[in-house]
Amino acid sequence: MKTVETLNEGLKREYSLTITAAEIEARVDDEVKAVAPQVRMPGFRPGKVPANLIRKMHGEAMSADALNKAIDQGVRDVVAEYKLRPAVQPGVTLADGYERGKDAVITVALEVLPQIETPSIEGLKLERLTIATDDAAVMAKIEEFASQMKRFEDAPKTKKAAAGDQVIIDFAGSVGGVAFDGGTGEDMAVEIGSGQLIPGFEDQLVGVKLGDEKVLNVTFPDDYPVEDLKGQAAEFAITVKAIKVAAETVIDDEFAKSLGLDSLDKLKEIMKDQIEQEHNGLTRTFMKRKLLDQLADAHDFDVPPSMVEAEFNQIWAQLQQEAAREADVEAAQADLEKDREEYRSIAVRRVRLGLLLSEIGQANDVQVNQQEMQRLVMQAAQQYRPEDRQRFVEYIQQDALAAAQLRAPLYEDKVVDFLFEKADITDREVTRDVLEAAIEDEDGHVHGPGCGHDHSHDEKPAKKAAAKKPAAKKEAKADDAAEEAPAKKPAAKKAAAKKDEAEGDVAEKKPAKKSAAKKAAPKE
Template sequence: MQIAETLNEGLKRAFMLTIPAKDIEAMVEAEVKKVAPQMRMPGFRPGKVPANLIRKMHGPALQQDALNSAIQDGVSKLVADNKFRPAMQPSVELTDGYEPGKDAEIKVALEILPDVPTPNIEGIKLDRLTVEPDEAAIDEQVNALVAQQKSFEDAPAKHKAATGDLVTMDYLGKVDGEPFDGGKGEDMSVEIGTGRLIPGFEDQLVGVKAGDEKQISVTFPEDYNAAYLAGKPATFDLVIKKVQTAKAATADDAFAKTLGLESLEQLRGLFKGQVEQELNGLTRTYMKRKLLDHLSETHSFDVPPSMVEAEFGQIWQQLEHEAGHEADPAAARAEMEKDRDDYRRIAERRVRLGLLLSEIGQAGGVEISQNEMNMLVNQAAQQYDPKDRERFVEYLRNEPMAQAQLRAPMYEDKVVDYLFSKAEITDRASTKAELEALIETEEGHVHGPGCGHDHIDEKPAKAKKAAAPKKAKAEESAPVEAEPKPAAKAKKAAAPKSVPSEVEGAEAAPAEKPAKKAPAKKKA
């Protein structure tokens, strides 16, 4: 095989590989000998089919396989002999005009990883802002949980329903005087004031009593999920079965015991532990940002353009998605365009930091153990239906790039911890408000290079301009849907965001890094 370099510019390399026809022919011959023992053909004993007949029947396929193998071997040899570390998969192209029996000329283009300068990790100084849990905040979370656990009791016969009461009814909905599909239900309960039903419905329940019959008028929202009802006026004939008033729970030991705990103090301790975990997370986020800023400011080297382009593509795709959920998507995209150059610089910084952290981790002996990798695989597999999990694990086993993407976040965190251990850290008391304000004015977070190397959770404040996707307005469903259960009957009523999992029995969410060719995830 002949190799001629055609480009050597920065991190870009290009070569012309010439694979002699005789080498390809030798590979075809070897393949014929390999498959001959398994070949069967009428008139010949198994394994005794002549080589010329095998060539006649399977020649084109064998020729193509041999050519592909020769190209793959040639590119592998090129990379190994030159000790290249490709940044991305090399581009390989067979020149026009190739015919079997002729030499094959192959154009190979690639970008190589740079020689990262020996990282300077000495003398790093960081502040660790520490925050004590706020007892008032813990009380607020306990009270929010208690408020969700209220029960309901039957109201006196003449009691008129008010906001906060639970009304149980039968209903019949009509549009243009005619019942509509799905518009009938019995024993539906709704707590007045929750806003769960279509606008205006709950307001007209105020003042009803058990035994009342009432007709109310509403208009379905223009964006209602049933197109045949969207924007249409409707009436509902109601028969009020029952009115119940709320009986608030009390934050005491008895309440804690209903959650399977021993005392109110134990419940407060769970919330306190969660608050401490949240505060520690904020502290770590701030320290990590400062660490990455320091590394970025003190290290500069060229990075492969293809990696930057791939990273920029990920950033842009995310922003496009978020802009699509804005009130004015066109305006949001126009705003993005103004900052396109800034986002490209962000992509370059991320790639550089990813390569730098990888170098630091290798020099410091940072590794992901097999047990840790097994844990990551098991977590990721939980996102799939049981029948697909084995196939997903098999996919990971055969895809080094997917494995690298899966372990990248953990590897990055371990490298950051390693750098923390080397840094001079000064503790300084702070408040949650101060810490959140500092983080807000710093740079936000998004996953970094999707290149198989370790990624960086980093992006500048400008990237926050696109709003998060809007939640679907499920609460605007008409009462034609399934009967809702009052909070009192829901033993595991939805708790506030910060309820400890020990109370709610919630499971930790698995890491979400699906592989591109992996089985489709299970539906939520």
């Protein structure tokens, strides 16, 4: 096999491989010898079929298989000979005009990982912002939880419904006098003022009494999820079955026992642990962002365009899904298009930081052990139906790229933790509001009382920029807040607003080590 390097430009490489007809035929001969003992043909004893007949029957398939195996071996040889580190799986092209029995000319094109100088991890300085968890915060959390478990009890029969009350109704909806699917239901509980139903529905229940019959006139929103009902005027004939008022919730030992706990103190202990976990997560998010900012500022190197393109496509697809859920899809997509290059810059940053963290991890022997990997696989498998979980496990075991992608987030976290241990860290206590504001701040500054900054010269912006700085924020993630629809009464529900969040910073990307070429079957 003859190999010639035809392109060496930046991170791009191309090679021309010539696989001689003799090499291919030699592989076919080896295959014929290997399968001959198992070939069965009328008129011949088992294992005694002549080689020329085997070639006549299976020659085309054997030649194609031999060529593909030669290509695979050729790619591996190129990677080894030139000491390449492929960023993605090499592309393989068989020259036009190839015919069986002739030499095959193959072009192997790939991008390689950049040579990164061993990153220095000395001199990292980080501030750890912590939040004290006091009794007031714990009680506030318990009160919030209790409000979500609101109980209602029957009101006096003469009670007129008011905001905060619960009204139990039967209803029948119609548009233009014609009933529509999902517009009829019984015993629906409506909390007045909750905002769960379409605009105007709950307001018209104020003042109703037990046994009242009433017609409510409403208009479905323009962004209502049912196409035929968008913007339509509708009537709902209702019958009031019951009026209920919110029961007072006393936060005491009995309340805790209603939750299956021994006492209020036990509930406080659980809530305190939960709050501290939330605070620790915020602290880590801020520290990780500042760490990655330092690494990004200190390292600048070319990254493989194919990895950037894959990262960008992932970001862009996610953002387009978000835009498609907006009321004005065209406007949302137009706004998104304005920021295309900024999101491409985010993709470049994410790929660069992913490679950098991988390099730091390898240089310092950071590893994901087998037990941790098994736990990751089993956790991921739970997302599938029981009958499909074993197939998923086998897929991860057989596909190195899929396994690397599954392992990557944990690997990054372990590298980040390693860097935290090496960094010079100072602690400062702040409020939760200050820490959350620091995480959201475009420049990463810690603002607020006790933040240590002089704000006398700060200009207050008229409006916070919508775009995310490539060096400061990860791409916006879709929250996948599905539009709510009740199980029995979809027609009366309003479309839930989509919630957007910006969080994190760098994608956990690790280059695939798999370098096998795509099969290039010869033309017949």
